[in-house]
Amino acid sequence: MSELGSTLQRLLHFVYPVPHPTISSLDELVTILEAAVKYEFLGVITSLRKQLISPDFLSNDPTRVFAIASRNDFDYEAQVASRHTLSIDMFNCPLSDDLRFITAHSYHRLFVLHKKRSADAQALLKIPEDVKCLQCSGPYYGAFVPPKWWKEFERMAKAELATRPTTDVIFSMPFLARAAEGSGCPRCAGSILDAHQFLSDLKRRIDDLPSTI
Structure with a gap:
């Protein structure tokens, strides 16, 4: 032995x-x-x-x-x-x-x-037209303009999902706060709160993606 x-x-x-x-x-x-x-x-x-x-x-x-x-x-x-x-x-x-x-x-x-x-997670990052900010989004010459916080969130979320494809970080309060702050819009924080159902559904859809070999 x-x-x-x-x-x-x-x-x-x-x-x-x-x-x-x-x-x-x-x-x-x-x-x-x-x-x-x-x-x-x-x-x-x-x-x-x-x-x-x-x-x-x-x-x-x-x-x-x-x-x-x-x-x-x-x-x-x-x-x-x-x-x-x-x-x-x-x-x-x-x-x-x-x-x-x-x-x-x-x-x-x-x-x-x-x-x-x-x-697959990055492909799900799409925002519906009913998610708006009272100050920085709305129709623009007939086209939908998403809130500025979403543009910031989408940019940061894609970078995070490229290395860690889970929802652990991107739906945390600190991450969402960074998106609101980075937008430069004083009303985007309120828009994020109003979009809680959309964000919850988006999180669930990402969580439902295949997660094992």
Whole structure:
């Protein structure tokens, strides 16, 4: 046996009929998982798969969770992790050694998910003509002119969705406040409040886009 004694001790804690230990880091989980796979401890593997997609791991390092799941052919866990990678700038996140062990096919699927969801979300950024600002929008020579806050929101939202194709940021109050401030119109803040139903529907439509590989 080439495994360290501490790894085997943790592994055996999963095997014996005692409460399973909580894994505190992905490094520790990977080490124990490798040993469990080597000795074909299926019950231990099942327990570790559940811990792999714990909220802390998914929040702190979803790309690495995806890599670990893909490397071990954990399809469900890879799908869960892929959804959480949407909340980060995947192409500027720190590299982990685990990415070295996944196939180009797995990484390509994740890349396609981000790219397609980003494009589809940006395509939904359309405003109906009944959303107006009392000061800066309205008919202009027969054509609809959207509120200035929308132009600012659309510009910022497209930039955000290009890197993180989720609604976590673009419908937050600070983000909407920036759109109102950037418009330069004193009444645009009120227009945003009046457009709450439209914004809620838009958020739901983006949230309903496919979000896993």
